[in-house]
Amino acid sequence: MSSPNGPGVPSSGSPGSGAEALPAPGGLDSHTHMDILGLPVEGVLAAARSAGIGRVVNVGCDLPSSRWSASRAAEYDDVYAAVAIHPNEVSTVDAKRDDVLAELSSLAESAKVVAIGETGLDYYRDHADPALQREWFRAHIEIARRTGKALMIHDREAHEDILSILEDTGPWAPYSVIFHCFSGDAAMARRCAEAGYVMSFAGNVTFKNAAPLREAAQVAPVELMLAETDAPFLTPVPHRGKPNSPAMAAHTIRFLADLKNVPLDEFCARLQSTAASTFAW
Numbered sequence: 001m002s003s004p005n006g007p008g009v010p011s012s013g014s015p016g017s018g019a020e021a022l023p024a025p026g027g028l029d030s031h032t033h034m035d036i037l038g039l040p041v042e043g044v045l046a047a048a049r050s051a052g053i054g055r056v057v058n059v060g061c062d063l064p065s066s067r068w069s070a071s072r073a074a075e076y077d078d079v080y081a082a083v084a085i086h087p088n089e090v091s092t093v094d095a096k097r098d099d100v101l102a103e104l105s106s107l108a109e110s111a112k113v114v115a116i117g118e119t120g121l122d123y124y125r126d127h128a129d130p131a132l133q134r135e136w137f138r139a140h141i142e143i144a145r146r147t148g149k150a151l152m153i154h155d156r157e158a159h160e161d162i163l164s165i166l167e168d169t170g171p172w173a174p175y176s177v178i179f180h181c182f183s184g185d186a187a188m189a190r191r192c193a194e195a196g197y198v199m200s201f202a203g204n205v206t207f208k209n210a211a212p213l214r215e216a217a218q219v220a221p222v223e224l225m226l227a228e229t230d231a232p233f234l235t236p237v238p239h240r241g242k243p244n245s246p247a248m249a250a251h252t253i254r255f256l257a258d259l260k261n262v263p264l265d266e267f268c269a270r271l272q273s274t275a276a277s278t279f280a281w
């Protein structure tokens with residue numbers, strides 16, 4: 001079957017902000033922060049829908065944003081939630097660790113909470129002691145295991161420690177671990193692929209200086225790829241400099257389909273099937 005997005009017909013420069021919708025079955029935004037965006041959710045979702053982004057996973061970084069994510073997921077059909085304490089936030093809640101973990105566990109019981117995240121390790125920022133981050137990461141892993149939800153990982157300059165904690169707490173079924181805003185190189189992508197970990201690419205894969213990340217995306221098997229905005233951060237080309245929003249996942253999806261040389265409708269179908277395996281929706 002021929003596709004308007006076949007080889008030699010680059011589409012990553014289009015559409016503009018009056019975005020032409022992705023073809024059926026459309027795409028999704030596997031990681032976003034509409035609470036930080038601060039715009040009316042109704043409008044954000046309508047813009048996403050008209051760009052062909054039918055589902056979004058709103059991700060918590062602390063208790064208030066985790067509660068917010070779970071409530072919006074209960075309220076809107078196309079919103080799903082992930083709940084956790086971000087590694088940069090763990091020192092601010094550590095004094096109430098047991099209570100915080102108990103509340104995350106109870107939020108995670110909801111059917112529309114599809115992942116425990118974002119959790120992991122951030123060795124780039126020094127907001128929390130690395131040893132404390134590792135304790136909290138392991139505590140989140142226990143919740144993911146107990147509730148059967150996917151583990152959504154934030155990994156900033158911490159590849160080796162994250163891989164070794166995962167190995168230590170494994171085995172992990174394929175599609176049960178997601179690296180959000182994948183930031184590894186081709187070698188890291190190979191290791192994730194072997195382990196069956198899902199790699200979610202954000203708008204930074206479109207940046208000029210992101211050659212190592214594009215090499216990683218080239219190596220990543222299509223069936224283990226997701227796309228996300230991490231809005232309001234990491235706005236993809238051609239909208240850099242503007243606030244990001246779930247609708248802009250469409251640009252990253254077009255870019256990745258071109259990069260992988262997969263027709264856009266087929267790439268969307270793969271994304272939908274990876275998301276269904278990962279989030280069990």
Ligand SMILES: [Zn+2]
Pocket residue numbers: 118154155180181
């Ligand atoms: Zn993150």
Ligand SMILES: [Zn+2]
Pocket residue numbers: 031033059118230
């Ligand atoms: Zn995030």
